[in-house]
Amino acid sequence: MISYILKKIIYAIGTLIGVVTVIFFLFNVLPGDPARMMLDQNEDPEQLTIVRAKYGFDQPLYTQYLYYLNDLSPISFHASTPANYTNLSSGKYNAVSLITVANTTVVLKPPYLRESFQKTGKRVTDVIGETLPNTFVLAISAITIAIILGILFGIISAQMRDTWVDKTIQIISTLGMSVPSFFSAILFAWFFGFVLHEYTNLNMTGSLYAMDDFGEKITIQWKNLILPALVLGIRPLAVVIQLMRNSLLEVYNQEYIRTAKAKGLSTYQIIKKHALKNALNPVVTAVSGWFASMLAGAVFVEYIFGWNGLGKEIVDALNTLDLPIIMGAVLVIATLFVFINIFVDLIYGWLDPKIRLS
Numbered sequence: 359m360i361s362y363i364l365k366k367i368i369y370a371i372g373t374l375i376g377v378v379t380v381i382f383f384l385f386n387v388l389p390g391d392p393a394r395m396m397l398d399q400n401e402d403p404e405q406l407t408i409v410r411a412k413y414g415f416d417q418p419l420y421t422q423y424l425y426y427l428n429d430l431s432p433i434s435f436h437a438s439t440p441a442n443y444t445n446l447s448s449g450k451y452n453a454v455s456l457i458t459v460a461n462t463t464v465v466l467k468p469p470y471l472r473e474s475f476q477k478t479g480k481r482v483t484d485v486i487g488e489t490l491p492n493t494f495v496l497a498i499s500a501i502t503i504a505i506i507l508g509i510l511f512g513i514i515s516a517q518m519r520d521t522w523v524d525k526t527i528q529i530i531s532t533l534g535m536s537v538p539s540f541f542s543a544i545l546f547a548w549f550f551g552f553v554l555h556e557y558t559n560l561n562m563t564g565s566l567y568a569m570d571d572f573g574e575k576i577t578i579q580w581k582n583l584i585l586p587a588l589v590l591g592i593r594p595l596a597v598v599i600q601l602m603r604n605s606l607l608e609v610y611n612q613e614y615i616r617t618a619k620a621k622g623l624s625t626y627q628i629i630k631k632h633a634l635k636n637a638l639n640p641v642v643t644a645v646s647g648w649f650a651s652m653l654a655g656a657v658f659v660e661y662i663f664g665w666n667g668l669g670k671e672i673v674d675a676l677n678t679l680d681l682p683i684i685m686g687a688v689l690v691i692a693t694l695f696v697f698i699n700i701f702v703d704l705i706y707g708w709l710d711p712k713i714r715l716s
Contacts (some may be wrong), residue, residue, distance in 0.1 A: 362704075370697065370700050378689065381688055382422075382423055418426035436463045436464075437461055453470075469483075470483075471689070473682060496587060501648060502591075505645060508595045513603060516610070524603075528600075539589060546661060549626055560581055560584060561581070561582060564663070565582060565584035565664060565667075567666075586656075588666050589663075594648040598645070605635075605637040615628060646702040657670075660673075663674045672687045683701065
C-alpha cells in the first residue's frame with residue numbers, strides 16, 4: 359500500500375509540474391506587455407521600467423519561468439542582490455530561512471501566487487480565499503441534489519423498466535446531459551427568477567452573502583443558492599440516473615436477488631438490503647469525478663447568476679486581463695482536481711487490493 363501511495367504522489371507532482379508549465383507559457387506568450395496591463399492608461403517609461411524590474415518582466419522568458427516555479431515551490435531560493443527579483447519578492451512570503459550559501463538563502467514558505475494586476479497590492483491567494491468557499495458551497499449543494507434525486511429517479515426508472523415513466527425519465531436525463539450549462543442557467547434565471555418570481559420569490563441574480571438595505575449587516579441568502587445549484591447539478595444528475603438505472607438492472611439479474619425474491623422479501627427490502635449497496639459503485643466513481651469538474655464548470659453558472667465564486671472571479675479577471683488571478687485560479691482548480699482524483703484512487707486501492715496490484 360505504501361508503494362501504491364508513493365506512486366500516486368509522484369504522479370501528482372509530475373502532473374502539477376506539467377500543469378504549471380502549460381499555464382505559464384500559455385499566458386505568457388499572449389501579445390501584450392504585462393507591465394502595461396498593470397498600469398493601464400497611467401504608465402510612463404519610468405514606471406514601466408520599475409514595474410518590469412519588480413516583477414521580473416525584464417528577464418528572458420525561461421528566467422521568468424524559473425522565478426514562477428520558485429514562487430510556487432514550498433522550498434525556494436532567494437538572492438541577497440538588491441536588483442534580483444527573488445530578493446524583491448522575498449518580502450511577500452511568510453518564510454522560514456533554512457540555510458544560507460553565499461548570496462542565496464533557502465527558505466520554507468507557502469506557495470506564492472503573486473499579486474493581482476488590477477487589485478493593487480492584493481495577493482491572488484487572498485482573492486481565491488475569498489471566493490473559493492462560495493464555489494465549494496455551490497458545488498457541494500449541486501452534487502448533493504444530483505446524488506439524492508439521481509438515485510431516487512434511477513431506482514424508479516429501473517423498477518418501471520420499459521414503461522412510459524421509465525422512458526420519460528430517460529428522455530429528461532438525456533436532455534440534461536445535452537443542454538449546455540450556460541443555456542440552462544439563462545433559461546432557469548429567466549423562467550423561475552423573472553416569469554415566476556411572484557410565486558417562487560427567487561432572484562435572477564444574487565450571491566450567498568448580501569448587505570442589508572442600511573449597509574450595516576451581511577446576511578446569508580440561502581434562496582440565491584437554489585437556482586445555480588439546480589443548474590450546476592443537472593448534468594451530474596442525468597449521469598447518476600443513467601448509471602443507477604443500468605447498475606440496478608444488472609444487479610437484479612444476480613442469483614442472490616432471485617433468492618431474496620424467492621424468500622418472499624418485498625421490493626423495498628430487496629433494494630435496501632441487497633441491490634442498492636452493490637449498485638452504488640459506479641455512482642460513487644461518477645460523483646467523485648463530477649465534484650472535481652464542478653469546481654471548473656461553475657464558471658458560466660456563477661457569472662450568469664452573479665454568484666461571487668471563483669468562476670465569476672475568473673471571468674472578471676479575463677475581462678480585465680488580470681493574468682495572476684487567471685493563472686492562480688486555474689492552478690488551484692487543477693490542483694484540487696488532481697488531488698480529489700488521487701484521493702478516490704487511494705480509497706479504491708484500500709477497498710480493492712486488486713487495483714493496487716494492477
